[in-house]
Amino acid sequence: MRQGSIGFLVLLLAGFAAHPAAAQDPRDAALAALAREHPKTAIGAALIRGGKVAWSGVAGAQDGKQPATRDTLFNVASLTKPVSAEVVMRLVQAGKVGLDEPIADVWMDPDVAGDPRARRLTPRLALSHQSGFPNWRPQNQRLAFVRDPGTGFGYSGEGYELVARFVQRKLRTDFEDLAEANVFRPLGLANIGYTWRPWMVGRIAIPANGNGFPGTTGPRAIGHWVAADDIYVTVGDYAAFVAAVARGDGLSPELAAERLRSQVAAPGCAKQVPGCPDSVGMALGWQVMTFGRRRLAVHEGGDPGVTALAYFDPDSRDGALVFLSGEGDAPLAMRVIGAVDPQSLVLAGYRAMLKSRAP
Template sequence: MKKSILSISLCLITSVLSAQTEEKQNHQQVNQVSEADHDKAFEQWMKENKIPMLGLGIIKNGKPEKQKVYGEFRSMSPAPQNTLFNVASLTKPVTAIVALKLVSAGKWNLDEPLSNYWTDPDIAQDPRNKKLTTRIILSHQTGFPNWRWMNPDKRLNFQFDPGTKYQYSGEGFEYLRKALEKKFNKNLNQLAEELIFHPLKMEDTSYIWDEQKDASRFSEGYDKDGKMYPTVKTTTPNAADDLITTISDYSRFLISVMNGDGLSKKVFNDMKTGQVVTKKGKSFGLGFEIYDLGDGSSAWSHGGADEGVRTIFFIFPKSKDGIVIFTNVDDGYKVYEKLLTEYFGDYGRKVVEIETK
């Protein structure tokens, strides 16, 4: 009798487990079909809006949930998932973290005058050069134009006193690069390799284009009419521009940023604290734009724009969520609002609201 009851119980358990497994498999198949349908619809939307290629990274709870490259290469073949993108000014947050890791390690001082290591000849006679610090540069308060070539005489100059207000400047980041390289006798790519790329296994990320780069995976840039731009192959690191990376590598970097990896508590707090207000609801911290979402939450962000490049990311440190968007066309910004609101709902809409005020 006992054997019979045991046999019946085992049969019932087996039956229930079998049913649960079948239900789980059916659910997974539905999700796979739904995801496939979504991707198909999105690629059709891209074609209608003339977006040649798009890299999308979704981070949930501090882990990569989705890493997908949509679109086609110039050969009309599907884009590989490890497509290499030039991410323009998304270079700057990487440079910022290099500097902040050195500060955290006690090897660099956030508020030490950079004149102790480097002074640009164009401003050597201007005493304001001694006010330049890493904090001022990472929060875009140098007083420099974005690029010196924008000036009529092509020379670097102060347009206001350092530390008095916000003005976005790539020149500032390049100034920091030169100071770091003088101090450590290494180029920026070497410093980043030691502090970020190697530890995070970002094997496809570099400030420079070298013989190891697989050109067949590189995403060429286009104007809005579909004309291809010449490929930029930098051989000298630029602290503000032209980083080459993949969706998976950059997503890994942002997860590390949210975790504060390699940063002291003080430096991490400084990084995520607004140093200067840029507009209502938004400020600049150390290397990152900070959006006040109104409920004790924030979003950290940075965008990038060059010829044939439009890139952006938003990370939400409270929930450890985020989105990374790489496009290879001048008007790739058209996808930002659609993707941000689709994946992050009210928070996405709040970001859009702050930007469009």
């Protein structure tokens, strides 16, 4: 859909409001229109301005039987990683963990414990995807280095699992409890969890495919958390989390700046075309893109039936997020961003990356 067509639809729908006081927010109307096009998809979005949540909305189908609401819990796939990184960063701020301390001094995955390269691993390298591990170890096979730690970017969920188990072992506290004490409670996040909780009953958005709603295993059993994937959260709680990160809550100005400093170059456009970021790097839990004098901290997540994206400008503290659970994909996510945050650099960057990869 061409940019601007959503806005026209919003104006059209708003014109039918029965009374000015009952007029629907244009962004809510836009989400509702997109949900009608994708009846098997739950759509959530939020807008952040100046480090505060300015708007959030949810539309579509939660599970094929009931509508998605603000209480709906989305699986946000790899958007789990910024949350886990925040847990580690706040432990660094508290002086309980060193960003550059050797993980092997406390614990190391048995599969690589005998490899001398394991001595190089630190929380900084794990959080910036420089662990040297693959994304995930092959099923029923041992974990092994695919490159030397600290020698380049290599997206790795295994690196996040390593650093989470390191802080758990060092502090003798379950990682979920560390997240609760250091991030969830301080930020007032009551609708987020790595694993199953009784309050999740009847609230989970179920992924869909072309054959309908296939069902899902849902959150993992308590104690079986994964630091890199599959956290469940409402749009409102994740938006509050992003706003807090944009404000630098809980960290000194120096550590907050370090969190968003590019640690290693990451892939960007295949060839430079208008709209491409000037540079792409991996910081600590967030990817950082530069567009001239502007920066964006970005992270995305994707699993079967799940698409998620969150971003913010560290200087203006403006940002947005979009969650899809169902048949949505990246093009639909961009349509949501076009309706919610139409001037976002994410839109131009997404289109430019597609063009850069075209033959």
